[in-house]
Amino acid sequence: MPLVIERKPLTKLEKTWLPQIIGGLKTTFGYLRKESVTLQYPEERPVIPENYRGVPTLVKDPNGRVKCVSCQLCEFVCPPRAITIDPGEIPEASEQAHVEKAPREFEIDMLRCIYCGLCQEVCPEEAIFLQNVYSVTGTTREEFKYKKEKLLELGGPLPDRHFKWDKKKAAAESGNGGH
Amino acid sequence: MNPPSETGSPSPNPAESPRYRTAGYDSDAQLLEVSLGPQHPSTHGVFRMNVALDGEDVVKLKPVFGYLHRNHEQIAEQVSYLGSMPYTDRLDYFCSLSNNWAYAAAVEKLAGIDVPERAEYIRVITSELTRLVNHTSFLGFMLSDMGAWGTVLMYAFREREKILDLFESLTGSRMMGNYMRFGGCRCDLPPGWLEQARKVVDGYPAFLDEMESLIATNEIVISRTQRIGRLPADKAVNGSMTGPCLRASGVNYDIRKVDRYGIYDRFEFRVPLGDHGDCYDRLMIRFLEMRETLKILRPALRDIPEGPVMDPKARQRNLRPPEGEAYARVEAPKGELGFYLISDASDKPYRYRVRPPSLINLTLLEDLCLGEKIADVMVILGTIDIVLGEVDR
Ligand code: SF4
Ligand code: SF4
Numbered sequence: 422m423p424l425v426i427e428r429k430p431l432t433k434l435e436k437t438w439l440p441q442i443i444g445g446l447k448t449t450f451g452y453l454r455k456e457s458v459t460l461q462y463p464e465e466r467p468v469i470p471e472n473y474r475g476v477p478t479l480v481k482d483p484n485g486r487v488k489c490v491s492c493q494l495c496e497f498v499c500p501p502r503a504i505t506i507d508p509g510e511i512p513e514a515s516e517q518a519h520v521e522k523a524p525r526e527f528e529i530d531m532l533r534c535i536y537c538g539l540c541q542e543v544c545p546e547e548a549i550f551l552q553n554v555y556s557v558t559g560t561t562r563e564e565f566k567y568k569k570e571k572l573l574e575l576g577g578p579l580p581d582r583h584f585k586w587d588k589k590k591a592a593a594e595s596g597n598g599g600h
Numbered sequence: 601m602n603p604p605s606e607t608g609s610p611s612p613n614p615a616e617s618p619r620y621r622t623a624g625y626d627s628d629a630q631l632l633e634v635s636l637g638p639q640h641p642s643t644h645g646v647f648r649m650n651v652a653l654d655g656e657d658v659v660k661l662k663p664v665f666g667y668l669h670r671n672h673e674q675i676a677e678q679v680s681y682l683g684s685m686p687y688t689d690r691l692d693y694f695c696s697l698s699n700n701w702a703y704a705a706a707v708e709k710l711a712g713i714d715v716p717e718r719a720e721y722i723r724v725i726t727s728e729l730t731r732l733v734n735h736t737s738f739l740g741f742m743l744s745d746m747g748a749w750g751t752v753l754m755y756a757f758r759e760r761e762k763i764l765d766l767f768e769s770l771t772g773s774r775m776m777g778n779y780m781r782f783g784g785c786r787c788d789l790p791p792g793w794l795e796q797a798r799k800v801v802d803g804y805p806a807f808l809d810e811m812e813s814l815i816a817t818n819e820i821v822i823s824r825t826q827r828i829g830r831l832p833a834d835k836a837v838n839g840s841m842t843g844p845c846l847r848a849s850g851v852n853y854d855i856r857k858v859d860r861y862g863i864y865d866r867f868e869f870r871v872p873l874g875d876h877g878d879c880y881d882r883l884m885i886r887f888l889e890m891r892e893t894l895k896i897l898r899p900a901l902r903d904i905p906e907g908p909v910m911d912p913k914a915r916q917r918n919l920r921p922p923e924g925e926a927y928a929r930v931e932a933p934k935g936e937l938g939f940y941l942i943s944d945a946s947d948k949p950y951r952y953r954v955r956p957p958s959l960i961n962l963t964l965l966e967d968l969c970l971g972e973k974i975a976d977v978m979v980i981l982g983t984i985d986i987v988l989g990e991v992d993r
Contacts (some may be wrong), residue, residue, distance in 0.1 A: 425853055426875070426881055473773070498680075500679050500683040500684070515887070537776070
């Protein structure tokens with residue numbers, strides 16, 4: 422039994438438009454008493470859920486080390502090719518040397534990025550996260566090319582439950598680092 | 601005779617221009633050629649119509665599209681299978697999760713991947729919520745096209761917002777879901793999501809009643825939609841129209857019923873039909889569809905089982921499906937959305953093709969508009985419910 426759209430002719434009363442006008446005004450005035458659903462935007466900010474996909478950022482572990490090991494997986498997966506990585510070694514002088522690699526330069530073009538979150542999904546080090554920054558502004562194209570420092574500043578530290586760096590460092594010091 | 605001008609500058613005599621089909625008009629009459637759009641607020645984006653008018657009557661109409669062409673299909677042939685998933689969100693940006701499903705289904709068919717039960721439920725729930733979002737905003741835009749500027753749109757957006765909040769906490773983005781993956785969904789539902797969704801679904805009938813009471817008996821709506829833009833069933837079928845517009849012409853064709861894809865055979869719902877095929881039917885069928893959608897959502901939200909949401913064997917990156925081709929389609933809110941893929945066993949599709957419902961429904965615009973008044977063209981275009989992101993790709 423199909424469901425067919427009913428088409429009732431208007432009653433005599435309805436042809437005077439009065440019930441519709443009164444009904445419409447009733448709805449309108451009804452909303453005067455209800456709570457407003459709008460947000461006065463720049464003053465009030467919306468609540469951002471935890472897994473929001475905002476601007477991609479680089480994070481550090483609680484010891485202040487850059488987690489990214491410049492494996493370039495995110496660079497390859499990024500659909501609009503917004504990420505450019507220049508891989509490099511960690512300088513000898515640093516206490517983190519011989520543990521892992523680190524990006525010499527890491528750049529994300531926010532005008533190309535489509536905030537898809539694939540980089541966060543593939544990253545084996547949990548080093549890149551799309552966090553809650555949702556308004557990016559700038560006046561030139563160059564300003565939207567976020568460099569490593571800016572990305573790290575936006576990212577901030579995130580807890581790392583794997584202690585991978587500490588383990589690797591200990592292994593390297595006891596002579597079986599094997600890179 | 602002049603060659604057809606592609607820029608839309610009026611040719612000396614539009615009546616003779618081969619761009620148009622002639623439709624019973626007095627050829628001695630002075631025709632006026634008007635270019636509507638591409639920046640007209642009622643064309644739902646950058647869409648242009650070249651209309652030839654005899655007085656106020658439309659005698660010829662030519663849709664011009666392509667202003668929003670983004671090369672979606674070619675880009676998808678250059679990136680990996682996973683890489684085009686976020687781009688499918690941007691086809692019909694009101695219905696990103698149905699688009700995700702259609703694309704994931706095509707790749708799953710190609711690579712022979714199974715989907716776990718819970719993920720099937722999540723897919724049905726999210727794409728039916730998408731249908732609510734689409735039809736609700738359709739009502740708002742449609743009524744603004746008719747001149748009820750603002751109010752209805754705000755009421756509609758207030759309701760849509762509640763569902764977008766659900767999407768935001770589930771997928772991390774309000775409109776660009778990028779949520780489905782080959783063999784399931786990206787992440788499980790966050791805690792408390794189901795209760796929140798049940799609350800939204802339970803509150804929806806009240807909104808629909810309010811909206812319907814404001815629209816269904818409104819004199820202006822009735823006189824601007826009834827008997828306007830009639831589309832007979834045979835013409836609709838010949839023009840491969842799908843979705844609510846086809847059903848408003850009285851053709852009982854809903855892919856959820858025809859293909860019974862996913863787990864749609866587990867739900868009781870009816871397919872609403874229209875019997876006049878005019879704008880009023882195309883408008884009111886959306887109300888009935890939303891009410892039927894609620895009938896799917898309630899049991900789905902109740903019965904959703906626990907379990908994994910991803911097939912653990914399914915690969916996302918470096919997916920290399922065996923050689924072959926696959927076409928998968930879903931009943932997107934606007935009609936049949938299909939993805940056609942050919943694999944040559946590499947990590948990129950050899951051919952990637954979208955069958956967008958908006959574009960194919962739009963090809964019937966001229967048939968609907970001939971003989972109508974110029975002011976009704978906007979209403980007719982509104983009832984077809986197009987999104988330019990999908991028309992132009
Ligand atoms: S952010 Fe992650 S995926 Fe990208 S290079 Fe660094 S470690 Fe690799
Ligand atoms: S969010 Fe997507 S587009 Fe943006 S950098 Fe990451 S992978 Fe690239």
